[in-house]
Structures are given as structure tokens and as C-alpha cells.
Amino acid sequence: MHIFAPCPRGLEELLVNEFNHCGMTQVEQVGGGVRARATQESLYRANLHSRYASRILVRLAVGAYQKEEDLYQMARKIAWHQWFDVSQSFKVSTTAVKSPLRSLDFATLRIKDAVCDRFRADRGGRPNVNTDQPDQRIQLFLTETSATLYIDSSGNPLWQRGYRGAAGAAPLKENLAAGLLALAGWNDTDETGKPVYETFLDPMCGSGTIVIEAAWMRANMAPGLNRRFSCERWLDADRALWTKLRAEARAQIRPMAPQTIFASDMHPGAIAATRRHLEQVGLSDAVTLDQADFIGRGAPATTGLLVSNPPYGVRLSEQEELQAEYPEWGRTLKQQFSGWTAALFTADLELTKGLGLKPRRRFPLKNGALECRLFVIDLVSGFHRKQKPTES
Ligand SMILES: C[S@@+](CC[C@H](N)C(=O)[O-])C[C@H]1O[C@@H](n2cnc3c(N)ncnc32)[C@H](O)[C@@H]1O
Structure with missing residues (x-):
């Protein structure tokens, strides 16, 4: 699996060491995160042990795009039903750097449509959207010309160690x-x-x-021992x-x-x-x-x-x-x-x-x-x- 893990800027080097220690390979830092190759075991291990990552995203597709329809087609090709069950809720989020699209909300909506359409085709029904506490999170990342789709292996961000209530956001992550x-x-x-x-x-x-x-x-x-992923x-x-x-x-x-x-x-x-x-x-x-x-x-x-x-x-x-x-x-x-x-x-x-x-x-x-x-x-x-x- 190709993974990308965002982290606070300035902590990339620490995260590289951590991921190497967890058994990931081809670990390299980029601004604000780390890319690597992971096995199922190293992915689980990193979720459980990472002190510095914000979340660990598994890459499902990457490609060029120009318009929302390209994004829809990209997401429609992914066999979502092999990742999670139709009874689980999900949420799509989009982040972008210099995207030419006029509305990122619309891009998010088209990914959601593609996930639902693909589920309907394969399973005869679609999962619900839950923007508050989804079971699964799908992340779209757009640059000027390329789109990457990820599924989030962590769920709640990894800085949430499981001891603060939902309202108890720390002044410092x-x-x-x-x-x-x-x-x-x-x-x-x-x-x-x-x-x-x-x-x-x-x-x-x-x-x-x-x-x-x-x-x-x-x-x-391990900072993840009090929580689930x-x-x-x-x-x-x-x-x-x-x-x-x-x-x-x-x-x-x-x-x-x-x-x-x-x-x-x-x-x-x-x-x-x-x-x-x-x-x-x-x-x-x-x-x-x-x-x-x-x-x-x-x-x-x-x-x-x-x-x-x-x-x-x-x-x-x-x-x-x-x-x-x-x-x-x-x-x-x-x-x-x-x-x-x-x-x-x-x-x-x-x-x-x-x-x-x-x-x-x-x-x-x-x-x-x-x-x-x-x-x-x-x-x-x-x-x-x-x-x-x-x-x-
Ligand atoms: C920015 S907050 C620290 C937040 C903390 N790192 C956290 O994550 O919850 C600063 C703290 O310094 C405390 N403080 C300010 N002046 C202080 C002083 N002279 N002696 C002791 N504590 C002080 C405040 O009560 C406040 O809780």
C-alpha cells in the first residue's frame, strides 16, 4: 500500500524515523507529512504507535483531472464495497492546493455520488453519509492538475488519544x-x-x-492503546x-x-x-x-x-x-x-x-x-x- 501521513510542520523527520521503526519502507518526507509503502501490519503498527502523525491515509487512486466529472469517474472505478460494508457510514473531505475548480464542495459531492453509485451497482444499496462521526473517511487531495483519493485508516485524528471528551479539544494537539x-x-x-x-x-x-x-x-x-481505528x-x-x-x-x-x-x-x-x-x-x-x-x-x-x-x-x-x-x-x-x-x-x-x-x-x-x-x-x-x- 502507498500511504501518506500528514503531521504538524517541523515534525516530518521524527515521523520518518517512527515509520521506519514500524516497518514501513520507502519512507520519505514531504512538507507537512510523510509518504511510505506499508503492509497491513506496518499500517496497524504505525496507527497504534505513532506519536507524531495526524492520520494515516491509504492511497486508492491518483491521476490527472480537469473537471468534476473526471473526479467522479476516478472514484467510480474504486471497488469501495471491498473496503467497507454498506452498513457503515462515510464522509468525504477535500483539500486542495491551487485547484482550478470553482467549488470544492461540488467536487466532494461528486466523489460522494461516485461512492454511492458504485455501492448501488455492486451491493444494491448505498451507505449513509455521516459528517460528524463517520465510520469511514475518504479524502480527496487536489493540486492544479492531479487528484489523489485516499481512504483514512485512522478515523478520528491520531492526536486524539482517547482520553479527552469530544468537546475537550486541547490548546495544543x-x-x-x-x-x-x-x-x-x-x-x-x-x-x-x-x-x-x-x-x-x-x-x-x-x-x-x-x-x-x-x-x-x-x-x-503506545499512544493509540486507548482508542480504535x-x-x-x-x-x-x-x-x-x-x-x-x-x-x-x-x-x-x-x-x-x-x-x-x-x-x-x-x-x-x-x-x-x-x-x-x-x-x-x-x-x-x-x-x-x-x-x-x-x-x-x-x-x-x-x-x-x-x-x-x-x-x-x-x-x-x-x-x-x-x-x-x-x-x-x-x-x-x-x-x-x-x-x-x-x-x-x-x-x-x-x-x-x-x-x-x-x-x-x-x-x-x-x-x-x-x-x-x-x-x-x-x-x-x-x-x-x-x-x-x-x-x-
Ligand atoms: C497555553 S496554556 C498551556 C496549555 C497546555 N499546554 C495544554 O495543552 O493544555 C498556559 C497555561 O499557563 C498557566 N499560567 C500562566 N501564568 C502562569 C504562572 N505564572 N504560573 C503557573 N501557571 C501559569 C495558565 O493557567 C495556562 O493554563
């Missing part, structure tokens, strides 16, 4: 949070295989997205293989050293949300959670990795209010976290200037449409006394 941790070095090991960072802290944890990903990474917990309902689904892969993933979970993962936030509502999410994923005992202001909470160990996504004001007045706090955050990092590495994810590209700290690395990333940076700062002992505030 879970796959982006996992990417921030990997870029910051949370998975790095020394020559003996020991993790470079033993202790983790998110001192502005919000609803707990980053700390849950951090704990799962340290525990080697659309490809489990395909007609060729191999239940025994799913059972084997899930059992394998469970057996790979490692115990975590006690008192190594910490999270805090100053707002009681954030603490309540994080506590609820930790309970839902069985991590209440593994994560030490406190309500505390970052200023003055202190470091929980002499060294460690701090990864956080501090508040960012959308309005100018909010931004100015927050910027007034930066020097205090900077002082806290310098005075209370020397020996630590801090990785801060923000849409304020001037954050480190305000903190008076010089980042060792800066990774350009996007949070939705928002241009962001992950600034990685080494807080070496005595470092702050020598450093003058520098341009970032």
Missing part, C-alpha cells in the same frame, strides 16, 4: 506536544542507553497535554493481528522511576482538568501535580527538562501584559533552574529576548495557522551571570 518533547531531547539517551534527562516538569501545564505525552514516552506507552472495520481487518499488536505494545510498557514527572499550573481549573486526564489514562500516581505559580515553585530536582507552552495573548493588550511578566520568568529560570534545560513553545517570536536568555536551538513550528517557535535554552550553572540579554 497531542502529536505536536509529543514532537516538542522529542525536539527538546526528552527521548535522548547517553552512550549507556540511560536517558539524558531523568526529571521532567511542565510548570504551566494547562490541561496536561505535554505532561501526559512526556509520561507516555518515558513509559514507552477505522481500519479495524475494513473488510480485510485482521482481528488476531490487532490483538497481537496490542498485547505486544502492552508488554513494552516500562515502569517509570518514582517522583520524576512533575506538572503544575497556577489556575485551579487547569489543575482539575489535568487531574481528570491523568486519572483517565491511569497516570495519577506517576505524575506529581501541584497548584503553583511558576514564579517561586522551585525546581523539583537539581537537573531536568522543562517543557512548557506559556500563555500567549491573542490581543495586543494581552500580549503586552504577558510581556511584562517575561523578565520575572527569566529570573526564575536563571535562579531556580540552573542545571536544567528549558524548552518553551510560543507564538511570541521575541519571547527569549524578553526573558533575557539565549536559546541553544530554535525550531520553527506551527500551531494551527500560527507561526511558532520552540526555544531550547540550557540553564547552565552560572550561565546567567555571564550572559547579557541577546537578540534571539
Whole structure:
């Protein structure tokens, strides 16, 4: 199978490694995603284990097009009834870059018609459309001249790890949070295989997205173990293989050293949300959670990795209010976290200037449409006394 997996921009390399590890072949990165060849097993494995992919799409057809009728003919040729049953609902979505078509909605409608017509011809009936919670998702991707049709093997996007309610969208998508941790070095090991960072802290944890990903990474917990995937309902689904892969993933979970993962936030509502999410994923005992202001909470160990996504004001007045706090955050990092590495994810590209700290690395990333940076700062002992505030 040819697959394409979109991911947050900036995480493509991490995803290439992950897919290679899952047994995919011819893995190559493109802007905003990764292409590869997959077997049924590597496809299942990647859905279960991928921390960085947004979804995994299986390519069913690709070809040139000029008008909607070409798209209809392309979709009509696919034996949809061999993929899913007429009793399952489906949804078609279209994304396009420079498509000459006047209406993408109409293109979507023609694909839907083709799926239904083909089902009627082969099965004497058509599946229902469900735009909210479909059993199967079909994706049309258009460029100026070519059209690609995919079936989505994941279903709900892979950043939905299964512990938030439908309404509980995280401020930070879970796959982006996992990417921030990997870029910051949370998975790095020394020559003996020991993790470079033993202790983790998110001192502005919000609803707990980053700390849950951090704990799962340290525990080697497959992020898809709490959820299901659309490809489990395909007609060729191999239940025994799913059972084997899930059992394998469970057996790979490692115990975590006690008192190594910490999270805090100053707002009681954030603490309540994080506590609820930790309970839902069985991590209440593994994560030490406190309500505390970052200023003055202190470091929980002499060294460690701090990864956080501090508040960012959308309005100018909010931004100015927050910027007034930066020097205090900077002082806290310098005075209370020397020996630590801090990785801060923000849409304020001037954050480190305000903190008076010089980042060792800066990774350009996007949070939705928002241009962001992950600034990685080494807080070496005595470092702050020598450093003058520098341009970032
Ligand atoms: C952008 S949100 C973090 C969202 C989080 N990454 C998530 O996915 O849910 C920023 C958080 O910082 C917290 N915060 C702001 N100033 C703080 C401070 N001085 N000390 C501790 N927490 C603070 C806010 O309460 C908010 O929950």
C-alpha cells in the first residue's frame, strides 16, 4: 500500500524515523507529512504507535483531472464495497492546493455520488453519509492538475488519544506536544542507553497535554492503546493481528522511576482538568501535580527538562501584559533552574529576548495557522551571570 501521513510542520523527520521503526519502507518526507509503502501490519503498527502523525491515509487512486466529472469517474472505478460494508457510514473531505475548480464542495459531492453509485451497482444499496462521526473517511487531495483519493485508516485524528471528551479539544494537539518533547531531547539517551534527562516538569501545564505525552514516552506507552481505528472495520481487518499488536505494545510498557514527572499550573481549573486526564489514562500516581505559580515553585530536582507552552495573548493588550511578566520568568529560570534545560513553545517570536536568555536551538513550528517557535535554552550553572540579554 502507498500511504501518506500528514503531521504538524517541523515534525516530518521524527515521523520518518517512527515509520521506519514500524516497518514501513520507502519512507520519505514531504512538507507537512510523510509518504511510505506499508503492509497491513506496518499500517496497524504505525496507527497504534505513532506519536507524531495526524492520520494515516491509504492511497486508492491518483491521476490527472480537469473537471468534476473526471473526479467522479476516478472514484467510480474504486471497488469501495471491498473496503467497507454498506452498513457503515462515510464522509468525504477535500483539500486542495491551487485547484482550478470553482467549488470544492461540488467536487466532494461528486466523489460522494461516485461512492454511492458504485455501492448501488455492486451491493444494491448505498451507505449513509455521516459528517460528524463517520465510520469511514475518504479524502480527496487536489493540486492544479492531479487528484489523489485516499481512504483514512485512522478515523478520528491520531492526536486524539482517547482520553479527552469530544468537546475537550486541547490548546495544543497531542502529536505536536509529543514532537516538542522529542525536539527538546526528552527521548535522548547517553552512550549507556540511560536517558539524558531523568526529571521532567511542565510548570504551566494547562490541561496536561505535554505532561501526559512526556509520561507516555518515558513509559514507552503506545499512544493509540486507548482508542480504535477505522481500519479495524475494513473488510480485510485482521482481528488476531490487532490483538497481537496490542498485547505486544502492552508488554513494552516500562515502569517509570518514582517522583520524576512533575506538572503544575497556577489556575485551579487547569489543575482539575489535568487531574481528570491523568486519572483517565491511569497516570495519577506517576505524575506529581501541584497548584503553583511558576514564579517561586522551585525546581523539583537539581537537573531536568522543562517543557512548557506559556500563555500567549491573542490581543495586543494581552500580549503586552504577558510581556511584562517575561523578565520575572527569566529570573526564575536563571535562579531556580540552573542545571536544567528549558524548552518553551510560543507564538511570541521575541519571547527569549524578553526573558533575557539565549536559546541553544530554535525550531520553527506551527500551531494551527500560527507561526511558532520552540526555544531550547540550557540553564547552565552560572550561565546567567555571564550572559547579557541577546537578540534571539
Ligand atoms: C497555553 S496554556 C498551556 C496549555 C497546555 N499546554 C495544554 O495543552 O493544555 C498556559 C497555561 O499557563 C498557566 N499560567 C500562566 N501564568 C502562569 C504562572 N505564572 N504560573 C503557573 N501557571 C501559569 C495558565 O493557567 C495556562 O493554563
